Amino acid sequence: MNTNKFTWAFPLVLGASGLLLLGPSLTSCSSDCSDEHSCGTYQPPDGTAGSSGGDASGGNGGKTSGSGGKAGNAPGGSGAQGGTSEMAGAAGMGAAAGEGGMGGSPIQKPCDDACTAPKPVCDEPRDTCVECLEQTDCTSSSKAKCDTTAKACVECLAPTDCASATRAKCDGTGACVKCTSNDDCSHIAGKTVCDTNAGECVQCTGADETACGGKSCNPATKACTNTTIGSVGACGACVADSECSGGGTADPTARCVPMLFKGVARAGGFCLKRVAKTCAKPFQTPITTTSLSGKPSEQYCGIDQDSTRCEAVLDLIGDQSCADGQDTSCGCSRDGDQNCTETGKGGLCKTVGVNAKRCTYTCGTAGDCPTGKTCTVDDPYCH
Numbered sequence: 001m002n003t004n005k006f007t008w009a010f011p012l013v014l015g016a017s018g019l020l021l022l023g024p025s026l027t028s029c030s031s032d033c034s035d036e037h038s039c040g041t042y043q044p045p046d047g048t049a050g051s052s053g054g055d056a057s058g059g060n061g062g063k064t065s066g067s068g069g070k071a072g073n074a075p076g077g078s079g080a081q082g083g084t085s086e087m088a089g090a091a092g093m094g095a096a097a098g099e100g101g102m103g104g105s106p107i108q109k110p111c112d113d114a115c116t117a118p119k120p121v122c123d124e125p126r127d128t129c130v131e132c133l134e135q136t137d138c139t140s141s142s143k144a145k146c147d148t149t150a151k152a153c154v155e156c157l158a159p160t161d162c163a164s165a166t167r168a169k170c171d172g173t174g175a176c177v178k179c180t181s182n183d184d185c186s187h188i189a190g191k192t193v194c195d196t197n198a199g200e201c202v203q204c205t206g207a208d209e210t211a212c213g214g215k216s217c218n219p220a221t222k223a224c225t226n227t228t229i230g231s232v233g234a235c236g237a238c239v240a241d242s243e244c245s246g247g248g249t250a251d252p253t254a255r256c257v258p259m260l261f262k263g264v265a266r267a268g269g270f271c272l273k274r275v276a277k278t279c280a281k282p283f284q285t286p287i288t289t290t291s292l293s294g295k296p297s298e299q300y301c302g303i304d305q306d307s308t309r310c311e312a313v314l315d316l317i318g319d320q321s322c323a324d325g326q327d328t329s330c331g332c333s334r335d336g337d338q339n340c341t342e343t344g345k346g347g348l349c350k351t352v353g354v355n356a357k358r359c360t361y362t363c364g365t366a367g368d369c370p371t372g373k374t375c376t377v378d379d380p381y382c383h
Contacts, residue, residue, distance in 0.1 A: 123151060147174055160187050165201040168194075182208075195222055206240060206293035216240040219293045232256075232271045234283060235303070235310035241293035244271035253277050255291040260305045261346060268292075270310045275299035282313060282382070284367045304368060308361040312347035315359035316382055317370050322349035322357040330359030352383050 111122035115129035121137050123130045130151035132138050138146050138153035145157045154174025155161065162168050162176035169184040171177045178199025179185050185192050185201035193211060195202045202222035204210070209217040212224035218239045225239060229248040232238045238256035246253030254277075256269040269292040273283060279301035287302035303313055312331030314320075323329035330347025352358035352373070360382045363375035369382035 121151075145174065150174075159184065163188075165191050166199070168201045193222075206242065209242060216243045234271055234273060234301075235313055236271050237310075238269050238271050239292060241291050241295065247271065255295060255300070256293065257287065257289050257291050257300050259287070259302070259310065261309050262306060266309075272300035272302055275301055281366075282317075282368055282370045282373075304362075304364065308346035311345060312359065312361040313370075315347055316352070316361060316373070319352075319355070320359040322359055331361065348381050350381055350383060 110124040110127055111129050113122075115122045119129040119131050121130050121133055122128075123133060131153045132146040132151060133148065135144070135146045138144050140153060143153040143155050145154050145161060146152075147154045147157065152174070155176050156170035156174055159168065159170050162170050164176065165185070165188050166178065167176040168179045168188050169177050179194040179201050180196060180199070182192060182194050185194050188201040191201040191203055193202055193204055193208045194200070195205050200222075204212050204217035204224055205222060206217055206219045209215070209224070209229070214229060216225045216227050216229055216239070217223070218225050220239065225243075227238070227240075227243045229242045230245055232243045232247075233245050234254065236244075238244060241252060241255040242248040244252065244254040244256055247255055252274070254271050254273045257272050258268075259266050259270050272287065273279060275286055276298070279286075283301040283303060285302045285304050286299045287305070288297060288299050290297045303310065309331050315330050320330065327347060327349045328345070330349050331345035332347070347359050347361055349357055350360050352360050360373075362380055363369050363382050364380070366373075366375045369375050373382040375382055
């Protein structure tokens, strides 16, 4: 409500009777007291927007971004500082307006909105940049799992995350590493045995042939063969110690060992009895070597590797006939039909006892020949 307020003055008046009288006189205090403000120094309260100023000072700035108060007739005061907003309160308007309030402090974002690789994710409760909070945060194919405790991308969280036979174990740091036991290989199909020497999951080892179902394990390939354990006799071809007769035990009689012929290494191995188990004819020439399954070097009951081969010895023991009386038929790798045409195989085609055209081999002493056969200086072959 806008009204003019008046004050009363009582001047002295000399009446007709000569008495001194008091008389009212109506005068205006101000010509522009408005907006329900009385004349004087009224101060408006803070408001959401700036309140109007009185005669003396400007209004306070709003709590967010309100305008400063309008100026009164007198110069306005400064607007108060704004609240939580980044915007300052606006200055008072009108002649001699009050100054605007200062802006409030900016709202701080978690991690200052500044997380980048290698820690691109903000852990907001801790205001810290991390590698991940969930698996979808891990985009690298080599580290696709999120360790939510460490908040780091890792290669594995469980053994099944490690699919490679050469790195099948998930270690405590979340990395796939070499196996150390069969348990580390249980999730690798067809390769459930740990070759601890190589740290690799394989089908079998010489020490663990369980997966082969009674067959041997080839130590070179770590795979099962078709050869029955303990089925190969002396001088027979082999690839694993367990194939030799008496070889599949803790204290084997024989093992599969490499051999030479005329100084050249032969392919594969041959079952020979250990000297520790006592040698017998015709295997009385010691050979010192390691076994194909990796047993330490020791002496085995062998033959003269400079003059003959195991195949020729077995031809003589088996009373093998010669093909057309040719030496090339003796000492060959037996393939079922015995018609070997290879040359220089360590055998001879000679008369043995009463039988002509039999396979035999050269000898130094009778000990080089099977029981029942002899060796003489005049005829240095087993006959």
